[in-house]
Amino acid sequence: MKRFAILLLVINMAVSLFLTGCSSGAGNSSSGSSPKNSNGVTKLTLWTFVEQHAKFYEFMADEWNKQHPDKKIQIQATTYPYDDMHNKLLLSLQSGVGAPDIADIEISRFSNYLKGKPQLVELNDIVDPVKDKIVQSRLNIYSKDGKYYGIDFHVGATVIYYNKELLDKAGVDPDKIVTWEDFKEAGKKVVRATGKPMITIETSDLWSYWPLIVQQGSDFYGKDGSVTLDNETNIKTLEFLKQLLDEKIAKAAPGGGHHTEEYYGFMNKGGAASVVMPMWYMGRFTDYMPDLKGKMIIRPLPRWTVDGKRSAGMGGTGTVITTQSKNIKLAKEFLAFAKLSKEGNIQIWKQLGFDPIRWDVWEDPALKEPNKYTEYFGNDIFNILMTVKDEIDSPTITENTPKMNQLVVQSALYKVLKEGKQSPEQALKNVAKEMRK
Numbered sequence: 001m002k003r004f005a006i007l008l009l010v011i012n013m014a015v016s017l018f019l020t021g022c023s024s025g026a027g028n029s030s031s032g033s034s035p036k037n038s039n040g041v042t043k044l045t046l047w048t049f050v051e052q053h054a055k056f057y058e059f060m061a062d063e064w065n066k067q068h069p070d071k072k073i074q075i076q077a078t079t080y081p082y083d084d085m086h087n088k089l090l091l092s093l094q095s096g097v098g099a100p101d102i103a104d105i106e107i108s109r110f111s112n113y114l115k116g117k118p119q120l121v122e123l124n125d126i127v128d129p130v131k132d133k134i135v136q137s138r139l140n141i142y143s144k145d146g147k148y149y150g151i152d153f154h155v156g157a158t159v160i161y162y163n164k165e166l167l168d169k170a171g172v173d174p175d176k177i178v179t180w181e182d183f184k185e186a187g188k189k190v191v192r193a194t195g196k197p198m199i200t201i202e203t204s205d206l207w208s209y210w211p212l213i214v215q216q217g218s219d220f221y222g223k224d225g226s227v228t229l230d231n232e233t234n235i236k237t238l239e240f241l242k243q244l245l246d247e248k249i250a251k252a253a254p255g256g257g258h259h260t261e262e263y264y265g266f267m268n269k270g271g272a273a274s275v276v277m278p279m280w281y282m283g284r285f286t287d288y289m290p291d292l293k294g295k296m297i298i299r300p301l302p303r304w305t306v307d308g309k310r311s312a313g314m315g316g317t318g319t320v321i322t323t324q325s326k327n328i329k330l331a332k333e334f335l336a337f338a339k340l341s342k343e344g345n346i347q348i349w350k351q352l353g354f355d356p357i358r359w360d361v362w363e364d365p366a367l368k369e370p371n372k373y374t375e376y377f378g379n380d381i382f383n384i385l386m387t388v389k390d391e392i393d394s395p396t397i398t399e400n401t402p403k404m405n406q407l408v409v410q411s412a413l414y415k416v417l418k419e420g421k422q423s424p425e426q427a428l429k430n431v432a433k434e435m436r437k
């Protein structure tokens with residue numbers, strides 16, 4: 001009976017997808033590829049869940065057409081809500097009909113599309129020529145059996161954003177904060193001198209915790225997919241965060257996380273001396289915390305050990321080409337141009353404010369040209385990144401990552417850091433036990 005019910009559900013979803021593809025509006029505009037139109041332009045359909053991504057692809061299509069007048073393309077991009085797009089894409093690939101030429105897949109969902117024989121096009125032939133210029137961990141997370149299936153926008157290098165004004169008041173030199181113990185001692189000085197916490201810590205999201213364990217070579221899962229959440233490194237890291245809160249060196253992020261209106265307002269008024277977030281968080285500062293312009297600087301994460309790593313690559317979106325595309329060769333050429341070329345990576349910085357996956361462009365003069373990010377944080381953003389380019393590991397993503405992340409937040413971070421009802425060890429062991437079932 002259960003199998004029959006599931007079969008009926010799949011049939012209903014497939015029929016719904018078919019009808020959507022035949023109707024007018026967004027669904028129709030996003031169906032499979034079409035041949036060249038009367039103007040000799042090839043349409044490539046693209047699905048994404050981020051409007052800014054769609055605008056980037058459209059811009060790069062215009063640039064492509066200027067350079068390739070004999071192979072002009074039209075990007076027909078459709079932006080769906082996050083869950084809708086991922087569910088629609090997965091169903092279209094499983095059913096064999098209705099998929100676009102190109103699609104964005106968020107990192108935590110990517111493993112769902114690699115099960116069995118991936119219905120995605122292998123991209124090694126466009127990756128290999130520039131592979132030595134790309135941060136390797138950004139390729140590995142979208143790979144299976146040595147084949148690459150997705151190209152990311154950014155490295156997502158996690159850094160620490162310091163409020164230099166508050167550090168100066170406390171007589172703290174950020175460049176002398178080498179280890180997390182140094183950070184803790186500097187934090188005590190900041191609290192004494194300013195009455196402000198050294199750092200904010202999320203209690204309803206993962207950005208204060210997950211990068212800090214990946215930085216140490218640990219994770220929620222091992223490379224073999226086994227649950228490693230309750231290992232010694234992860235327990236000690238959560239204990240450290242709790243200690244910062246208990247000693248008033250840190251403050252729980254207002255609103256629970258670093259993406260809330262309460263937090264933006266708090267931080268914009270100089271509420272804390274630092275925050276740990278990936279590089280893509282720069283846009284949150286420029287857009288939501290304008291009063292900190294010229295006060296914030298970017299530095300590598302403190303080390304946990306003398307020779308420990310100082311960053312971790314977090315977040316991401318892998319752009320794929322589906323096997324249903326009728327224009328695979330052209331789609332590959334455009335994807336390589338948009339996301340693997342030097343020009344494309346420079347535009348990723350200029351338009352999206354992301355740290356591009358090609359580290360060789362980090363030293364390009366174009367990345368030091370004045371824009372809202374250099375005006376806000378200074379001109380040494382990519383000089384800092386170059387010092388950690390070989391220290392940026394990415395997390396292990398599995399099909400159970402979404403559930404794991406939800407439980408870590410709700411049953412560990414919140415209970416330990418917000419409510420104080422459980423010890424770090426007990427909370428992590430409880431979640432690990434649940435995920436091993």
